[in-house]
Structures are given as C-alpha cells and as structure tokens.
Ligand code: AHG
Ligand code: MN
C-alpha cells in the first residue's frame with residue numbers, strides 16, 4: 001500500500017479509514033485523540049526519575065503545580081483529552097469506580113463510541129524505571145445516539161470491539177493497535193513527537209519458547225497450571241522454555257508477540273478470578289492477539305465471548321502464541 005517513505009500514524013489512520021465500515025471520520029478523530037494523549041503521558045512517564053527534583057506525589061513543585069502519582073495523572077490526561085475533543089460519548093477507566101458519561105448539554109452530539117482504558121498498566125514498575133503501558137478498547141454504543149450512555153454500553157463482550165491497542169513506554173515508546181484488520185505498531189520519534197509505522201502487520205509466531213507467569217504464586221495455582229509450568233520446564237523437543245515476567249502485561253505481551261510466547265495470569269487459591277480485568281486489560285489484549293494470529297483464553301474458553309457482568313470484573317487470562325495457549329488449555333482440561 002505504501003512506498004518506501006516513512007508513514008506516520010496520522011497518515012496511516014487517514015489512509016485506512018475508508019476500509020473501516022462504520023463512521024470512519026469519528027473513529028479517526030478518536031484514534032488521533034488517543035495518539036495525542038499518549039504523547040502527553042509519554043512525556044510525564046519519561047521524567048518520572050526526576051521526582052526527587054520535581055517533588056513527590058502530593059507535593060507542590062517549583063512551578064507551583066501539584067505533583068501527582070503517574071497513574072492518576074495518566075488517567076486524567078486520557079480522560080481530559082477525550083472529553084475536551086468531544087470524540088466519545090462515554091469513558092470507563094480502571095482508575096474510576098463508575099463510567100463517565102460525556103454529553104449531552106449539546107443534544108446534537110452524535111458520538112457513537114465508548115472508550116475503556118487502563119491508563120497506566122504495570123504501575124508498580126514506575127519507580128524502578130521499567131516499562132509501563134496504557135491499554136485502550138473501543139466499542140460502538142448499544143443505546144441510542146444522543147442520550148446519556150448506560151452501563152450496558154460498556155458491558156459488551158470483547159468480540160464487539162471496534163478497535164483496541166496499547167501504548168508501551170519502553171526503551172522506545174510505541175503505539176500498537178488494531179481496528180480488526182491486523183495489528184500495526186508505530187514508534188515515537190521523540191525529537192519530532194511523531195509516531196512512525198515501524199512494525200507493520202505484527203504476528204505472534206505460531207509457537208514460542210517463552211512463558212510468562214508470576215511463579216511466586218505457584219503453590220496457589222490450579223493443578224492444570226502447575227502441570228503446564230512443569231511441561232514448560234521439561235527437557236524435550238524445543239523445551240525447556242525460558243521464563244520471562246516483567247509484571248506489566250503490556251510489556252510481557254509485546255515481547256511475546258514479537259518473540260513467541262505465552263502470558264498467564266491464572267486464578268489461584270488467593271484470587272478466584274486471577275487479577276486482570278476483563279474490560280480494561282484482557283479484552284483489548286485478546287482482540288490484538290487474535291488479530292495477530294495468536295489466541296486468548298480464560299483457560300477453557302475464548303476471552304472475547306465472555307459476557308461481562310460488571311465494570312471491574314476479573315478473569316483468568318492465558319494469551320499468546322496459538323499453539324502454546326492451546327497446550328495450556330489441554331492441561332487445564334485434564
Ligand atoms: P495495573 O498496574 O494496571 O494495576 O496492572 C498490573 C497488572 C499487569 O500489568 C501485570 O501483568 C500484573 O498486574 C502483575 O501482577 P503480579 O504483581 O500479581 O504478578
Ligand atoms: Mn493493568
């Protein structure tokens with residue numbers, strides 16, 4: 001589609017909007033809003049190490065600005081950007097108890113999309129200079145346009161997603177997303193503040209050699225998970241696999257998509273549905289995984305088929321290279 005010139009994210013969004021079956025201009029504006037918020041949050045994340053100079057969370061800094069924790073700040077930046085530009089009708093965030101309805105003083109506003117967001121994923125990694133991320137997920141509302149959004153606009157199964165993606169604030173900052181037509185990754189050139197298409201058509205290798213799980217919870221895992229972990233460690237064929245766990249889903253997923261691997265956050269005797277949130281974390285990652293030839297499951301069935309019951313519900317999560325997730329499911333079924 002493109003020649004050898006460098007394609008920016010902005011250009012890519014416009015070039016692809018015609019292939020999008022619904023109101024493409026509106027989705028483009030929304031993606032551009034997320035792109036902008038990503039740059040703002042990237043800027044904040046990158047100066048996190050200066051906290052001793054600029055002041056701790058709760059302090060007032062030298063410019064008289066209140067310092068905030070980065071997860072709170074990321075939450076505000078994304079919500080503000082989406083609100084101000086009037087490009088969505090509702091937002092739900094991992095950081096907010098309730099969904100936010102954006103309307104409707106202006107009865108004419110015709111926005112059709114809701115956004116669900118994990119503004120800062122892997123937040124325990126902030127203080128130690130390890131990659132964190134942002135995860136987003138976009139649905140078409142199911143209630144009539146023009147009226148305030150309702151809970152059911154957010155409680156949709158993942159298979160209804162229109163778009164999903166993440167931003168990874170890593171050694172470089174990338175925005176990776178899908179609108180249901182494959183997965184593309186864009187890397188930020190920080191000098192120019194521009195995202196460039198660097199990873200077109202990303203694909204999970206069919207199988208891989210990496211398993212990612214918090215093994216500190218091993219004794220609390222179901223027997224199927226324990227057996228699968230032992231299988232990963234066994235010497236046979238292409239095994240033993242190697243273990244990699246960053247503790248931020250975005251980063252673990254991103255690495256596994258490029259190198260081949262499986263990410264697991266199973267249930268345990270301490271957490272009956274694991275830890276990850278279906279709406280803010282698992283569904284968007286599942287959509288990306290499937291669009292990249294991977295697979296996402298709760299150990300037994302497809303993540304994106306689950307009908308959510310509440311905003312902050314959790315679900316066990318097995319995601320990554322297709323063959324590896326299928327093998328884990330085999331162990332779970334025994
Ligand atoms: P968040 O920072 O948004 O709360 O998410 C953290 C999640 C996920 O990113 C990560 O993989 C997982 O929690 C790590 O949990 P453990 O520390 O329990 O392994
Ligand atoms: Mn998270």
Ligand code: MN
Nearest residue numbers: 118119120121
């Ligand atoms: Mn978070």
